[in-house]
Amino acid sequence: MVERTLLIKAPLGLHARAAAKLVRVVNGFESSVTLRRVDGSLAADAKSILDVLMLAASRGTNLQVSVEGEDEDRAIVAIEELFAAGFGELAPESTL
């Protein structure tokens, strides 16, 4: 199992579009992926959009990401990239 704590940079947090993107990426891997609020209050299966939306993770939220499975190393790289890119919602030159 690999674990990382990742920061939500997307301006509106994990809203519908960002969540959809995350679920689509995670669904491409065999591994199970769990997102947890670092305060331990909520956990979500990253393959379920309803779960992910329930996190109501706004911009600036830290999420603990746990990946477990055969392709966990590749999966965590893809997930990290997605978080770093603000789910593709950070503008090249500016952040709204």
Next chain:
Amino acid sequence: MKPLPQEIRCKGLGVSEGVVIGQVLRLHDGTQHVYHLKIDEAEVEKELRRFRNAVGVAGGQLQTIKEQAEHRFGQDHAYIFDAHQLILEDKKLLADIEQEISGNRVNAEWAIKVVGDRLLFLYSQIKDNYLGERVSDIEDVMRRLLVALSGKATSNSELSQEAIIVSHDLLPSAVAELDLEHARALVTDTGGWTSHTAILARGVGLPAVVGLRDFYRRTKTGDTIIVDSRNSEVILHPSATTLEQYRAKSVSQSEARVGSEPPAAGPAVTKDGTAVTLRANVELASEFDSVKAFGASGVGLYRSEFLLAKRDGFVSEEEQREAYEKIARVAGAEGAVIRLFDLSGDTFREQAQQLEKNPALGLRAIRFVLANEEVMRAQIRAILRASATGALRIVLPMVADVSDVRRAQAIIEDERKKLGTTTTVSVGAMIEVPSAVFMAEKIARIVDFFELGTNDLVQYTLAVDRGNDEVADWFRTLHPAVLHSIDHSLKAARNAKIPAIVCGEMASTPAYVVLLVGLGATDLSMTPAAIPRVRRTIMGIDARTAYQIVTDCLDCATADEVENLVRDRLTHHWPELFNSTNLPARRPIP
């Protein structure tokens, strides 16, 4: 012989222009009574298969909807259906429903209802604004599943030419599914000016009246109906007299829409030589074609916040630049006026304003952008950069006085310097709140142009919420206070020698246009489909008479007096242009 059904008139809110006569097509919104059935052990497998089959059917429908939405409304509108697909594919959701079916031995419909309600309850517990929107998405998917289970088709491919869609509530996916080629109008019990249905209807130029409360249950498919969105009214079982009155009106409308002859372009000129520029209001990419098609002189109002509405609240500087460049190209030589994000509680519910007690008087429009300076700066940069493509102007929404304008101008100038560009962009002020009207002379001295937003001006001048049915009788566009406000603002612009564009419903309604011309308005911006009829109106009147009429209107004490005067004088001077169908209705004396 059966007596003819009584004519029924119902007042709602006209959210997309037009007058249409046709036949009702009732469209069930998918809400249905869900019965609880206990099933035998032996039936569980069959019920599970029935459920999985429905999921498959619903998934197929969503795929089609998504593709159609991409094609019709652009990629930006389609993403919501991607989220719908993911909800439908959500393994936990499906497992919960299947567990409910097999564990509690209930029918699939009941299982969907139980699991769906539980989910909606959980979401409603979360104090986060954007999740409010998701509740309607979950409902939409659940309804789709229930309809799929019932075996009813939701697609309306066999709409007849005359179909006027009547529904209690049209969800976004239902609108996207409509055969819009053949739908003539939309009529719903729920919804308001900024509901998704209203936005999409305006986007494709389909007349729509919403907020009719209990109209749906009174209709049968095939009933004759008149949809008159200009009067915010629908008429069921119209009498022969009513039909006759409306036929003339409807014919001229459809001519305007089909546009068999090439549209006249350039300014419209009154009989006595006053030229009036006619511009287009646009918000969606699907409307861009109509700018040229209806002979508009460029874009008088681009409501940039729609970029956000369809993108779930975020749009990057680059995306904005592309959108503004597109607008500049569509607008051509006459250019386009970009209104800075006019965000408010009712146009953009997932933003923080939902928590405000009184969003109409809250942190919105120019106040919102000044408070979110980074958002504003990114938008300004996008506009400045896009202005290399074509003539763009910026208009500041809802300014109260010169201080709002100065703050915005300083930021625009700062960004211009930072970009190192020499191009300057004209900056105007929306005049739409009473303080701006009172301070119009001062504002006029420091801006390049005025833009009068008449819808908000009526709302704020009369302190009447346009979306609130309870006070609909107080929303009087022809109130003398409104006319005085417009008169004062236009005079301030003339004295400062700056142009003034008038937009809003007044600019697109022939009877009101006469008064605007009388007040000296020479630049109007409206929904593109209204341009031909406004052009016809202006070409048929003379500014001198319009001036005399409006001068008398300014002397009136009440909206009723103005309406009576307008009705009498307009039919007297221009009987070929005005009749009872396109003038304010005579109100019953209380």
